[in-house]
Amino acid sequence: xxxxxxxxxxxxxxxxxxxxxxxxxxxxxxxxxxxxxxxxxxxxxxxxxxxxxxxxxxxxxxxxxxxxxxxxxxxxxxxxxxxxxxxxxxxxxxxxxxxxxxxxxxxxxxxxxxxxxxxxxxxxxxxxxxxxxxxxxxxxxxxxxxxxxxxxxxxxxxxxxxxxxxxxxxxxxxxxxxxxxxxxxxxxxxxxxxxxxxxxxxxxxxxxxxxxxxxxxxxxxxxxxxxxxxxxxxxxxxxxxx
Amino acid sequence: xxxxxxxxxxxxxxxxxxxxxxxxxxxxxxxxxxxxxxxxxxxxxxxxxxxxxxx
Numbered sequence: 001x002x003x004x005x006x007x008x009x010x011x012x013x014x015x016x017x018x019x020x021x022x023x024x025x026x027x028x029x030x031x032x033x034x035x036x037x038x039x040x041x042x043x044x045x046x047x048x049x050x051x052x053x054x055x056x057x058x059x060x061x062x063x064x065x066x067x068x069x070x071x072x073x074x075x076x077x078x079x080x081x082x083x084x085x086x087x088x089x090x091x092x093x094x095x096x097x098x099x100x101x102x103x104x105x106x107x108x109x110x111x112x113x114x115x116x117x118x119x120x121x122x123x124x125x126x127x128x129x130x131x132x133x134x135x136x137x138x139x140x141x142x143x144x145x146x147x148x149x150x151x152x153x154x155x156x157x158x159x160x161x162x163x164x165x166x167x168x169x170x171x172x173x174x175x176x177x178x179x180x181x182x183x184x185x186x187x188x189x190x191x192x193x194x195x196x197x198x199x200x201x202x203x204x205x206x207x208x209x210x211x212x213x214x215x216x217x218x219x220x221x222x223x224x225x226x227x228x229x230x231x232x233x234x235x236x237x238x239x240x241x242x
Numbered sequence: 243x244x245x246x247x248x249x250x251x252x253x254x255x256x257x258x259x260x261x262x263x264x265x266x267x268x269x270x271x272x273x274x275x276x277x278x279x280x281x282x283x284x285x286x287x288x289x290x291x292x293x294x295x296x297x
Contacts, residue, residue: 054257100274103271213248
């Protein structure tokens with residue numbers, strides 16, 4: 001069979017037996033865009049004199065943080081929309097975005113200390129920005145655990161929508177924490193009220209990195225959403241909850 | 243002894259950190275893509291084994 005599982009929750013669409021491929025040309029293209037960005041960052045972007053080559057971690061750390069915030073923000077929005085509309089597609093979207101967001105937050109939490117060690121002299125400090133980001137990771141890791149612990153589809157969607165929306169309240173606090181508390185973490189140099197305080201070549205590389213990481217987020221989200229759809233179709237076929 | 247007023251900035255040699263960071267990020271994304279592919283394969287196998295798929 002070569003058909004694909006259709007979007008939606010109708011019995012007719014769920015009894016089709018084919019499953020759309022989760023790894024496709026779009027994911028390959030997004031991955032190639034990220035690799036191209038890294039090549040530009042490594043080979044064609046100047047080295048910052050005071051921090052040295054370790055500053056190039058910036059080109060994956062900051063875009064990964066942006067994508068994590070985007071992913072969790074969309075979890076909150078789709079969760080709230082689910083509570084209103086009760087459309088299972090919104091729940092699948094939230095689940096997919098949360099999982100991809102946790103992956104990007106993991107990258108943030110691993111690359112941050114690798115940048116902090118040579119520049120600050122320490123791998124980790126329990127200041128507001130770092131601690132809240134770790135807390136955000138735990139909240140959405142807990143979100144995924146919660147989903148795995150509840151069998152009833154409707155109940156799982158409802159509980160996780162509430163947790164997903166509450167977890168996203170951390171995002172503005174994390175962004176503003178460098179203004180509100182004393183911290184080693186630098187203040188934003190692009191996403192701030194004034195003009196970006198970054199030399200032109202570095203700024204261009206950073207903006208390309210933001211774009212390519214966002215593309216990778218969309219590609220991973222698309223792949224993960226297809227997996228969620230396939231699971232839903234299988235559960236329907238087997239007569240259980242997705 | 244006369245000290246120069248202009249101090250030359252010596253760039254630190256810490257490329258190993260960014261090499262490790264880039265490699266870590268690539269490994270994490272690759273593992274995640276592999277996990278999606280693996281889970282989808284398992285679902286596909288269960289789907290084809292399911293009696294209803296032969297209807």
